[in-house]
Amino acid sequence: MKRVLVAVVVFVVASCGFAVAQQEKPMTLKAVLLEQLRSTHDKAEWFVPANTAVAGLTPAQASWTDKSGNHSVGQLANHLVFWDREMLAKFKGETPAKFDGNNDETFNNFDAKSWDTTVKQLDQVMTDWENAVEAADDAKISLWASRIAHVGAHNAYHIGQMVYVRKLEGVWDPNKGVK
Incomplete structure (x- = not known):
């Protein structure tokens, strides 16, 4: 029994050493947050990023809903x-756009005629987030880290929904990252 335990401990320690050896240098909090923001924006890693999730859709396809x-x-x-945009304005110390608190309106005021603009705005606000985090000092990053991480998680959640809806609609190319 002791030999098995020793073997397990040696394996775990060796595995941890291997994992640490694979990482070139320790990541800063800013670097981790930027990596998360980029992976939900335009860098395909663990999942499909937003730019891929919205790419190639016509306005009619972007408006499709299931029953x-x-x-x-x-x-x-x-x-x-x-x-x-709301969170970025707060991060930058700006006053966000007026909001009555009705989250349904953040979904329902989409208009198919503005699809191309919506795609550009999504790309732009995600780029703006990356630039703002990149420019921020360590004190601000430390203060905002949890909220920035939640922005990334929120993005990932809804991007997953986009891919799911595209699959339901039959307009998803599985070669884009999700079979």
Whole structure:
């Protein structure tokens, strides 16, 4: 029994050493947050990023909803634009756009005629987040770290929904990262 325990401990320690050896240098908090923001924006890593999730859709496809009440890709993108802008304004010390508190409106005010603009706005606000985090000092990053991480998690959640809706609609290319 002792030999098995020793073997397990040696394996775990060796594995940890291998994992540490794979990482070139310790990451800063800023670097971790930027990595998360980029992976939900335009860098395919563990999951499909937003730019891939919205790419190639026509306005009609972006407006499609199923009969069970899921939001359309356009509604989801519009929602992300709203909340990413809201939090970014606060991060930058600016006054966010007026908001009556009705979260449904962040989805429902999507208009198919503005699909191309919505795609550009989504890309822009995600780029703006990356630039703002990159420019921030360590004190601000430390103060905002949890909220920035939640922005990334919120983005990832809704991007997953976008891919799911596209699969339901039959307009998802599985070669883009999700079979």
